[in-house]
Amino acid sequence: MSVIYILLAISIVVAVGFFIAFIVAVKSGQFDDSYTPSVRMLFEDELVKEKPKKSVLTNKD
16 A cells, blocks of 8 residues: 555656646747748738638529
8 A cells, every 4th residue: 555655656746847847848938939920921821711702693494
């Protein structure tokens, strides 16, 4: 039973370590995207979808 407590304590320490590493990476700008905004203007036409033109329906009987 004491092994479970040891493994639980180790897993909590590892989880806190990963959480601290994640917070440090976010604060240092690791996940900032500086490439996409400079390229977005090149593909802007593809992002804007044209509205479908309204067509007039006629009955041809």
